[in-house]
Amino acid sequence: MNFDDKVPIYYQIENYIYHEIITGTLKPGEKLPSVRQLAVDVTANVNTVQRALSEMIAAEMIESKRGRGNFVTMDTTKIDQLKVKLVTTQLERVYEQLHALNLSDEEIVTSLQHYIQQRGQAK
Amino acid sequence: MNFDDKVPIYYQIENYIYHEIITGTLKPGEKLPSVRQLAVDVTANVNTVQRALSEMIAAEMIESKRGRGNFVTMDTTKIDQLKVKLVTTQLERVYEQLHALNLSDEEIVTSLQHYIQQRGQAK
């Protein structure tokens, strides 16, 4: 994992795991790698990983079972809601930023289309 | 100004001023408000504002004239490049994030369109 350095690492780890849950790399009910393994995977400290997990446990996206490990929630509704929330957050962000740069609604959409097109050709 | 608290404040101030330059609220060659005034405007500490300015000066978007204040660059090409850069950064960001959430190129565009539509109705 590459760290951004502008936002806290625990926050990035959180997002990283949320992505894995949403994309199904981590399935509902599946056991997460151990805290120590995750720390190695993302090259961060165990405590930092622990902090990320704590927040996800508080949000009930992950369930912790003493001595056995951490597990992805079985509640697929929760997972769906999470996806919607993450997507909306992203869209809101671009929209507001580009709008603040004086792009009209249409320009925002077309600039995105151009970006994607350009990106496709770059391959 | 509302701070996000996950990213450094000086970074947010920087973005804020860049927006003003790009949208023309601050014109090429125009004098910026004093550091003290800016600090009041964005409700941050003078030191924090100073740090944001330093970075913009290093990027040559702002020119500091001793004893007279800070001025927006006269070089409009620089400003245009900045706009392109900011827009592209934003687009890249959403694209990658949504792509990582398994949305296809088409879904990314349509979800943005839906978002804008929905937002329009909310007014």
Place this chain on the structure above:
Amino acid sequence: MNFDDKVPIYYQIENYIYHEIITGTLKPGEKLPSVRQLAVDVTANVNTVQRALSEMIAAEMIESKRGRGNFVTMDTTKIDQLKVKLVTTQLERVYEQLHALNLSDEEIVTSLQHYIQQRGQAK
């Protein structure tokens, strides 16, 4: 059994068994279920149950007979003392906590009465 997760599980198991002894579910001199059975009953690990038993044996509330199992003490005085101790501990706890929240002696009693009343109606 539902675990609280803020206090050690062995400690909760201990309390649970003490309750059974005091309420007479487990009679003086009666044989306890096997450690393995208890572990299943309270959905905990055998080691954890064993630890709870060890403390109760040390407190002489339970007697361990090699190869035959664990037995509730025959000493009914001990059991009575235990009950008094548990009750007093509980009362002490609420009293001190509510007192620390600035409730007067009267308020503590009336708030308890209200609580019980309310609970009765909830049925």
Place this chain on the structure above:
Amino acid sequence: MNFDDKVPIYYQIENYIYHEIITGTLKPGEKLPSVRQLAVDVTANVNTVQRALSEMIAAEMIESKRGRGNFVTMDTTKIDQLKVKLVTTQLERVYEQLHALNLSDEEIVTSLQHYIQQRGQAK
């Protein structure tokens, strides 16, 4: 502060500060002692204090202002709700425990009254 050793220290610190808020030792809007000072006061590590505060911030009972300190919420409704919640939790706890020891509703109340009476005489 005396630690109980059965529940996490950060949890006890949390309760301790909540008590101070409810009893008015810490007034709405008032600045808390610095994290470092609190650590000395309760003889715990800065990180442990920080963890307690994090939970209270998440619960919006405390507001953190960068570089300036932590402040008790101005929202007195929140404080009132907290008090009710803490009191109810305590009452629920004794009630259930004593009930589990086969005390009737009446016995629970009278045993509390006796306890208080006895305590008064002990002075």
Place this chain on the structure above:
DNA sequence: GTGGTCTAGACCACA
């Protein structure tokens, strides 16, 4: 000075 984040390392509870 004040809070926020991170690390390394230790020790405990539980399976």
Place this chain on the structure above:
DNA sequence: GTGGTCTAGACCACA
């Protein structure tokens, strides 16, 4: 082995 808590110490962002 696995998670949870705690400490000491360091460094950064902000006022």
